[in-house]
Amino acid sequence: MSARHGDEAPLLEAEGLALQVGERWLCCEFSLRLVAGECLALLGPNGAGKTTLLHTLAGLRAPSVGQVRLAGKPYAAWPALEAARCRGLLVQQQPDQFGASVLETVLIGRHPHLGRWGWESAADEALARQALAEVGLQGFEAREVLTLSGGERQRVAIATLLAQAPQLFLLDEPLNHLDLHYQITTLELFRALIRAQGMQRAVVMVLHDINLAARYADHVILLDGRGGVIAGDREAVLRADLLSQAFGHPLRRVDSAGRVIFVPD
Numbered sequence: 001m002s003a004r005h006g007d008e009a010p011l012l013e014a015e016g017l018a019l020q021v022g023e024r025w026l027c028c029e030f031s032l033r034l035v036a037g038e039c040l041a042l043l044g045p046n047g048a049g050k051t052t053l054l055h056t057l058a059g060l061r062a063p064s065v066g067q068v069r070l071a072g073k074p075y076a077a078w079p080a081l082e083a084a085r086c087r088g089l090l091v092q093q094q095p096d097q098f099g100a101s102v103l104e105t106v107l108i109g110r111h112p113h114l115g116r117w118g119w120e121s122a123a124d125e126a127l128a129r130q131a132l133a134e135v136g137l138q139g140f141e142a143r144e145v146l147t148l149s150g151g152e153r154q155r156v157a158i159a160t161l162l163a164q165a166p167q168l169f170l171l172d173e174p175l176n177h178l179d180l181h182y183q184i185t186t187l188e189l190f191r192a193l194i195r196a197q198g199m200q201r202a203v204v205m206v207l208h209d210i211n212l213a214a215r216y217a218d219h220v221i222l223l224d225g226r227g228g229v230i231a232g233d234r235e236a237v238l239r240a241d242l243l244s245q246a247f248g249h250p251l252r253r254v255d256s257a258g259r260v261i262f263v264p265d
């Protein structure tokens with residue numbers, strides 16, 4: 001992986017990684033290397049291990065075999081707060097046990113950056129408001145999160161991650177609950193963030209839409225749910241035969257107006 005930037009120091013590396021839950025191996029050994037400016041998509045059928053892999057890459061669970069390094073260091077060598085400033089995770093289900101306003105929720109993203117007393121400053125609030133505007137939620141600041149629609153709640157979670165401002169964005173099904181317009185604007189937003197001049201940022205995202213992976217990812221890891229893994233550049237992995245095998249459903253590749261589309265038969 002990372003053919004475009006061969007000599008650059010990777011933001012995220014995994015070496016000889018293999019994952020097991022209980023007695024079952026989710027994936028056999030593979031390696032990855034992601035540098036700034038790149039986007040990696042994790043694909044595969046339900047239960048294949050995409051979330052487990054993402055959490056392992058986020059340092060939330062130890063790999064069964066192999067090593068994960070964030071900006072050159074294993075997670076064990078990172079103080080938790082520093083790691084939270086370097087990488088941020090968008091989880092699949094938002095934990096909403098308690099009511100809070102939209103602005104208070106987004107400000108949680110600033111916690112790794114707060115000073116000793118833990119007070120949010122006017123600058124933190126400005127960043128949170130800006131993040132809300134970036135996901136089209138300007139004017140929602142005072143709303144209770146528990147009253148939001150599913151798509152609005154998902155965009156609040158994305159805004160919270162934007163406020164956290166990590167270098168490495170780890171996104172678990174970021175398009176959950178989003179309509180077509182917000183699916184594209186969200187992926188465009190992350191593409192613009194990682195391609196911004198002078199910024200050392202990268203994205204890893206779990207997606208269910210193969211066609212959006214074909215459009216936005218530089219690299220793909222395809223899990224087949226039986227322990228098999230194919231990892232590599234987008235063109236090498238997104239092939240009709242490999243995808244059909246992994247998803248257990250025949251897919252056809254269609255080239256349309258300069259775009260590659262996979263259509264289920």
Ligand SMILES: Nc1ncnc2c1ncn2[C@@H]1O[C@H](COP(=O)(O)OP(=O)(O)OP(=O)(O)O)[C@@H](O)[C@H]1O
Nearest residue numbers: 021022026044045046047048049050051052053206
């Ligand atoms: N603590 C656990 N104990 C037993 N099995 C587990 C545990 N955690 C995960 N699994 C199993 O590991 C497999 C991988 O789960 P994971 O959530 O990573 O899949 P996924 O590819 O993200 O699936 P989906 O597309 O459905 O979200 C699933 O079969 C799940 O039931």
